[in-house]
């Protein structure tokens with residue numbers, strides 16, 4: 001849609017060009033959400049595209065995903081041998097309800113910064129122990145694990161004008177085995193639950209990441225693969241009945257029920 005409140009589009013070549021922030025400014029990534037509804041409080045868009053960040057940089061330490069990396073770029077990523085968790089990229093991308101236009105325009109950073117419970121790039125990067133680099137206006141860069149970046153439905157730790165620069169996925173997490181389950185109440189509907197388990201080759205360091213069923217990502221970590229009873233007890237402890245997200249895509253009791261069900265499937269698959 002046309003945003004008729006916009007009077008200026010800035011196209012910086014460095015984020016430092018935007019040293020002052022004021023109400024009315026908004027970072028523009030793929031624009032798929034920004035242009036999907038009126039933005040009456042926004043008069044200036046600041047296009048991140050002209051910053052020219054490399055979308056994906058793989059090193060021995062892991063994978064650096066620029067916030068401006070498009071979903072289509074991530075889908076095309078060819079992993080170095082040994083990064084066994086990379087097929088999870090496409091499983092999460094497939095869980096992201098979108099048209100051709102969103103596929104080619106939406107960015108990983110835009111999805112994470114939207115901070116919706118069903119944000120599939122949040123599920124992916126939290127499950128693979130991603131750490132975001134944040135650039136505040138006029139302050140020092142800071143790092144925040146993605147699991148802590150989202151604080152609630154459409155809420156996150158970003159301060160006014162703060163920019164998500166990139167997300168680092170460590171090679172240690174990329175090398176783990178994984179299992180993923182996702183369900184929607186309707187065919188091709190928004191996720192009611194998207195749950196990922198990862199585990200080391202030797203069965204150590206089992207990490208269960210629950211998303212979509214809860215307002216923000218929740219993680220349960222075990223030194224080794226737990227038994228079915230241990231897993232259920234941990235979910236009971238960490239995710240009480242009021243920890244689930246109730247919306248048109250599923251009631252909280254339903255999401256709680258499928259969390260137990262899918263978590264057990266994941267545990268069994270990885271055992």
Ligand SMILES: Cc1cc2nc3c(=O)[nH]c(=O)nc-3n(C[C@H](O)[C@H](O)[C@H](O)COP(=O)(O)OP(=O)(O)OC[C@H]3O[C@@H](n4cnc5c(N)ncnc54)[C@H](O)[C@@H]3O)c2cc1C
Nearest residue numbers: 027029030031032033034067097107109110111118119164
């Ligand atoms: C038809 C439709 C279906 C959708 N289905 C889903 C779905 O199933 N699951 C889901 O999670 N979402 C869904 N969405 C919303 C989706 O999250 C966004 O459209 C998309 O992820 C936003 O990415 P973008 O790059 O286009 O961001 P933009 O629209 O450009 O920006 C989104 C917001 O993030 C801010 N922002 C963007 N990048 C940064 C950055 N690097 N640092 C700081 N702030 C930033 C922007 O200022 C803006 O507030 C849907 C949207 C539409 C229109």
